[in-house]
Amino acid sequence: MTAVGVGLGVMMLLVAASMPTMLQERHERTSARDNTPAAEAPAPSDRSLLIGVQDTDFHGRSIRGRVLRPEGPRAPLPPGLTAFPKPGEMVVSPVLADLLSSREGALLRPRLGYRVVGTIGHAGLGGAREYAFYAGSDRLTERSGAVARVTSFGDRSPGEGLGPILLLLVVIAFVVLLLPVAVFIGTAMRFGGESRDRRLAALRLMGVDQHMARRFAAAEALLASVTGLLAGALMFLVVRVFVERVTVLGVGFFTADVRPALLPTLLMVPAVPVSSVLVALFSLRKVMIEPLGVVRNAARSRRRLWWRAIVPVIGLGLLYPLLGGVNRAEGFNEYQVAAGVTLLLIGIAALLPWIVEAVVARLGRGGGLSWQLAVRRLQLDGGASVRAVSGIVVATAGAIALQTMFTGVRGDYVEQTGQDTSRAQAQVTFHGTVDGTRAAGIGARLGSTPGVRGTIVKAMTGLKLPSKGKDERSATLTVADCPALRELIRMNHCADGDVFLAGPQEPTAPRPGETGRVDSGEDTAGGRGPAWRIPTSARPAGQRTDLLGETEDGVFATPSAIDARILRMTHVATLVRVNEADRDAMERMRNTVAAIEPMADVTVTSATREDDRFGAVRRGLLIGAIASLLVIGAVLLVTVLEQMRERRRLLAMLVAFGTRRSVLNRSVLWQTALPMLLGLSLAVPAGAGLGALLLKMSEKAVSVQWGAIAGICGTAAAVVLLVTALSLPTVRRLMGPEGLRTE
Template sequence: MIRRWAADFALGMRLALGGGGVRTAWARLALTAAGVGLGVVVLLAATSLPHMLGARAERSAGRMAVAVAVDGVDPVYAVERNDEFRGRGLQGFLVQPTGSRLPAAPGVERLPGPGEAVLSPALADLLRSPDGELLRPRFSQRVIGTIGDVGLTGPNELYFYVGSATVATQPDAGPVSGFGGEPARRGLDPLELLLVVVGATTCLVPVFVFVVTSTRLAAAARDRRLAALRLVGADRGQVRRIAAGEALLGSFAGLVAGGALFLLVRALVPRITVSAFRGGIFAADVVPDWRLALPALLALPLLACAAAVFALRKVVVEPLGVVRRGTRVRRKLWWRLLPAVAGGVLLAVRAGAGDTLDPAVIAGVVLVLAAVPLVLPWLVERVAGALGGGSPAWLLAVRRLQLDSATAARLVGGIAVVLAGSIALQGVYARAESDHPPAGEVQVLATAFATSLADVQAFTAALHAQPGLGDVPVETRGLVRNAAGEQSSVVVGSCAELAIAGCRDGDVYAVGPGVVAPGERIWFARRTGPPQWTVPADRYHVRTGEGSGLLVTTGALATATSVGLSSNARIPAAGADAVERVRNVVGWNGIVASLGTERDGTYALITRVLAVGSVLVLLLAAGSLLIAAWEQLRERRRSLAALMANGVGRGVLARSLVWQLAIPVVVAVAVAVLAGLALDWLLLTWVVRRPMVVDLATIGVLTATAAAAVLLVTAVTLPVLWRTASPEHLREE
């Protein structure tokens, strides 16, 4: 029995290569392999995410500063800087060596000393390019080397180690004896987990829909070959196994093509510089997790065989032909709704559970989305049957849909699944956005650290010299500690800046309880070395008001040996170049941050990855739709050629093709919108117990994007239509 089944499968594979003419068979196989191959690429890419994220996290943890003393290592004072340049992340360490035995940083031969720098290759290239002109003032040091891959999260990351002689005086700087640690991770809240579940499902479910569609290309020609086999004595069981063999060959070819395409994409990944992949991705990190990839890839041939056999359920393949053109039994709706009902029940059962990674929740999302392509054939059949007459192009399209609505429904099924999942995903995303407090007015906060009043004055003068920033107020603050370890805040400024009546330069004002006493010897910031300043007793005043701390005029600090202050300037939002000039003024002795644009890093990563995944799946949907449309035109070449020979113009055929896709698309969009909103309601209202948020504008954009993808595919198929309708195709092949 096993030998007989193997022979039937082998015969099906041979027919797939030579049935209906070698040229036609190979074209059909190529189209099937392309459709399956696109799905394979998506699956392999999806299963590569765990390894990719893990590798990036390990390298990021490997360069974390360690303050524990190590024998034989002279520590360096180090402080981490998180900066940016025109929207690109710019990170690294400022270091100040204390000896010659420096700790080893990953990917770096030697940490730099004062006036030296070690840069990532991408940062070095940027500084050499014309685009890096505004960045060069921040990297005037001598470059002594580049950072290797082991010290970077990606090939395009802008990372640095800059040597400086003033690191020890900066806040948050401390001695570092090595690098390497565990990255800090936070758990995902239920909405973020729900984003991951819905996004992953939206990206993966269409893949299997596309595989089913691809393995059913050229179904009519296959059925005629099977009828011929019945004529020479094959029974119905053999026919089904032979059909499965044909589908197997296409799926195997798709596995090979998809694997080759994945390797090509993997080699090109380091060239991707979009902001969603901050720092880029090393090709070596894109490694599929075979625990996930192998079952998924093995499922593709099984799915292809099941689809091929299932397609024969209502096709009577007999020795005298294929009974497909007779009166068709109207499709039933009840069983097509079962997955949606089952999915809804699973989600309702998990109502308020909070665990959005529960298998029941994942299965519920999959079942609801899987119901979309099942309902479409029934609905397209009903709509096509209700349509009446019109122009010749309309009549041709409607009649074609009435004869074969299932093919049209399969063509747009993938688009419908992507659209439904995207609408549900957008609903969850909108809910998560509403839970995050809205960002305030975007401003730039520049903070410069100073060790003397001269530093404060130099920063203020340089900032006010920038175009449009001459009137920006600068506030100087700091912390002081007394011998008892008590600390107090300090605000330093002129009498005009402090706005105190009767003030004279040299006065000190104490506000609130717990401040230092007059004549007390104190330290700035860290309590190291001898006291740095004595509070003047003769110019000390107590002032009532809210808060606590010292208000110090600049003249009162004339006797200070050194200070630890920070000058802060809040700058209204300006152009990108103006912000970069402010960063150059601050240099590495401070921080420049954009206020009002902050987003949690984990949340931002989730939304970025899902946005890129949605675009890729939409492209996959459009590609699969294009392949299926080409195959439909190739299969109907004789009928199209006959229409052209009988006087039907090209314009009529083109408009007919547009209507043949437009009518199912309208139906698919309606089903997708309803399914997406229903899934969104189930997830938010039942699973996480949050009010539903409907973003009509975004739904409109998503719908228009799906429709535009179909119209674009139609436009691309027109040249194929002209060639297909040539009179030479009237001959039987």
């Protein structure tokens, strides 16, 4: 049982030690395939490649798509490909191939109208579960929209750092996620204390002295911890095999990525056996092992508070000098922060036994039989029950601190977009690929798609106005029908043929009667664009915030007011309302867009916009929290089962004397629930206080979200109660007559 408990913890530590390697390998692959165009576009040559973006989404899956057209025999080949796909063909990732061949992929196949001819290699994918494809085309041009010319792949620019606030979050997250695992490893090392004491008493009867008995105990602990190391390594190898089948929030890895870093592994291998020996010797400090039995100190001394209080005080002492200093240009000492937070959380684990002992000692007589059995057990030996929940109490305090800090800094990385998601669920943008004559039919075509409830179409281009002195003048020309214009500007009356001028009345603003040159996709500075005269009947209009939270200005014309044939290289944007109750409505709309223009952008409206770095940290924390919660639950289950196995004879005797099994089951629940309740009452103020301290270090306003804290505490309590409930079938088996047998 000790080996299993230690092994689970070691497995988690090995996974944590592999995270830097996993992230680095993924980053290197995604950077190597990067096709961000250079600041100065290269000229066409036999070494250039035209590459267009055709990203899409399908039922919550992000699909990375690139369309290729080599302009010469020496054009760069994307990583993961052995040859360029021919026009009409595509090379896909393995999971995308499976999706396209499945029944669910029937709705996606019309959107990707290419023939699958191969799969992308590992070098071209971020992870095993990434959906991606490379397609070939002979119609791709520089004016095809989101198209760039490149002569090589790979992002060689230095990446943007996390910044001090996000770096602080990462440091705290590692401490919060790994410290409970270390606490559980320490708990597992004390499994089997009572049976060990009986074995040592038998050895004393055979002539072994006290010192040799302690050496036997140390040897047993050493053997169990070494076996746990081997078991943890084996569990790690098993988990490593299945890593390619798992993705969390779109992030996945390959099996080869999961490699523990050398230094943490070298430190962990000797640390686990050494700590197990020290724990074994420490647990025997108040035990007298005699030939006829084990005698513990009869005059039980109260647990001392002073040294338990010193631990968090030292942690505060390490963090206090950093108040308001995290944002300094020279940065902060990550090791000082990690040590301070670690000591504060360890202090919670150290204070919990003292609090439980102080509270339980004051619980007098009364209550049901199950309550009396639980309280008496905690009064006689509450250490085992406290150790069972101490790890999850530490995890709860750390999670509350992280949640408090995330809430405090979220405003710096998440902004409100102002988009009205109830009136428009998506925006479709055609970049320079739809002329004015086709733009008029886009709304009707999208509107006829099943599940689409309405569209608002606007066509935009540039309008170069006559210069005034040295001032260059230009404006945006927007063409839309009256219902669409009412969503963009404020006017009293609108009819087809009207023109409106909206925006600040500045000297450079467009005026009625002026003649400008419409952007035709060429250099209009020389006046080459087609001429268009702003009607003298153009009326002023007020600005308003549209459905996307944007305010526009310039010239707004209805379709009859301008010859649609001169609107070349038009930027067409369409706001789409879909039936949100129809799961496939958005996918059918995307299929219609792909039929019009495969490389058009489809953006789902959102009330908020999140910084990519903050989102990456948040996703990483969520992945780590899920993994940590699973390991904590598993180790806690092993801990509870070991406690019940140690007490099997006592349970069997109580049943033999007529105690109902339901009473014993409830007493087991009380023995876990009472320390957990006291632990949560300690974790809430400690976690909120630590979170407030971290916000003060970051010079942020302190804001405590009690609803989120209640959710964290509820999750922790649910894990403990669920684990205890899962152990009840084993407890019932231990109550049988076989538990009375002894040697």
